[in-house]
Amino acid sequence: MNKSHKLILASASPRRLDLLKQIGITPDQVIPADIDETPLKAELPRDYALRVATAKAQAIAVQGAGSYILSADTVVACGRRILPKTETEAEARDCLTLLSGRRHRVINGIALVLPDGQIKTRVTETIVQFKGLSKDEIDGYIASTEWQGKAGGYAIQGMAAVFVKFIRGSYSTVVGLSLYDTMQMLKSSGYLR
Numbered sequence: 001m002n003k004s005h006k007l008i009l010a011s012a013s014p015r016r017l018d019l020l021k022q023i024g025i026t027p028d029q030v031i032p033a034d035i036d037e038t039p040l041k042a043e044l045p046r047d048y049a050l051r052v053a054t055a056k057a058q059a060i061a062v063q064g065a066g067s068y069i070l071s072a073d074t075v076v077a078c079g080r081r082i083l084p085k086t087e088t089e090a091e092a093r094d095c096l097t098l099l100s101g102r103r104h105r106v107i108n109g110i111a112l113v114l115p116d117g118q119i120k121t122r123v124t125e126t127i128v129q130f131k132g133l134s135k136d137e138i139d140g141y142i143a144s145t146e147w148q149g150k151a152g153g154y155a156i157q158g159m160a161a162v163f164v165k166f167i168r169g170s171y172s173t174v175v176g177l178s179l180y181d182t183m184q185m186l187k188s189s190g191y192l193r
Contacts, residue, residue, distance in 0.1 A: 005115045007191060010060040010071035015157070015176040023179055025186070033059040033071060037085075045077035049109030050123050057111035057119065068191050069113035072177050076152025077105045086153040089142050095153030096141060099163075101132035104152070106174045112185045120185055124178040126169025128156070133163060 007025070009017060012032035020027065033056035039048050056071035076083040078098055086092040108124045141160060147153045154160035156174045172179040186192045 005191070006064070006067040007186075008060060008064045008067050008069050010056045010069055013072075013176050015155075016072060019172055019175060019177045019179055020182070023183060027070070028067075029064070031060050031064065033057075035059050037073075039082050043082070044080060045075045045082050045105065045107050046109075046123050046125070048082055049073045049075040049107045050111075050121055051109070053109030053111040054119065054121060057113045061113045061117070064113075065117075066115050068115060068186070068189065069111075070182070070186075071111050072182075073109045074151045074173075074176050075107045075109070077107060078102070083152040085149055085151050086147050087149065092142055092147040092153035093138060096133060096138045096147075099130045099133075099152065099154075100138075101130060103127055103129045106152070106169075108173045108176075108178045108181070110178065110181055110185065112189060114189050120189060122178075122181045122185060124170060124173050124181050126167060126171075126173040128167050128174060129165045130163045131165050137163070 006028035008029045008031055009027040010031055010033045035055045037052050052073040053071050057069045061069050083095050084091055086095055106126045106128055110122045112120045144159055146155050146158045170178045
């Protein structure tokens with residue numbers, strides 16, 4: 001690792017921190033970015049994920065000048081529709097009902113601000129298919145409260161794992177950060193040797 005520059009994770013997500021630790025990377029600081037994450041009118045999911053990840057990194061770059069700033073955003077998309085990071089039971093129930101028995105996309109926008117201010121970005125996409133969910137399964141998941149604050153109303157690394165019929169792409173993308181792409185970005189930028 002390039003210890004002449006710090007790595008700052010611009011994220012409030014404990015899952016992203018855990019994923020980085022899984023591959024031996026511990027950021028020097030974690031500074032959540034406080035930005036407006038409201039989708040723009042008619043904004044497509046991939047564009048939204050990239051825009052929000054970049055805005056998070058740029059917001060923290062001001063206070064972390066001379067450091068590597070890593071940020072990401074995860075979007076669950078059903079067609080062109082961006083599903084919310086669910087805050088209410090009704091939102092979570094709507095998301096699970098919509099995802100029941102069908103495929104959806106989980107998109108990661110990743111942004112890395114380099115010490116010289118240059119920005120590198122990537123967008124990754126994973127396809128997930130849920131089995132058909134019964135009312136009892138949805139009710140049980142809602143009762144778990146695991147859905148709170150989760151894009152699309154579920155956490156694949158938790159109880160919702162039993163809803164997943166198949167995945168095409170990166171599991172870590174669905175959890176919240178594509179480890180393959182993050183590692184490639186950190187290597188190509190000189191942070192990792």
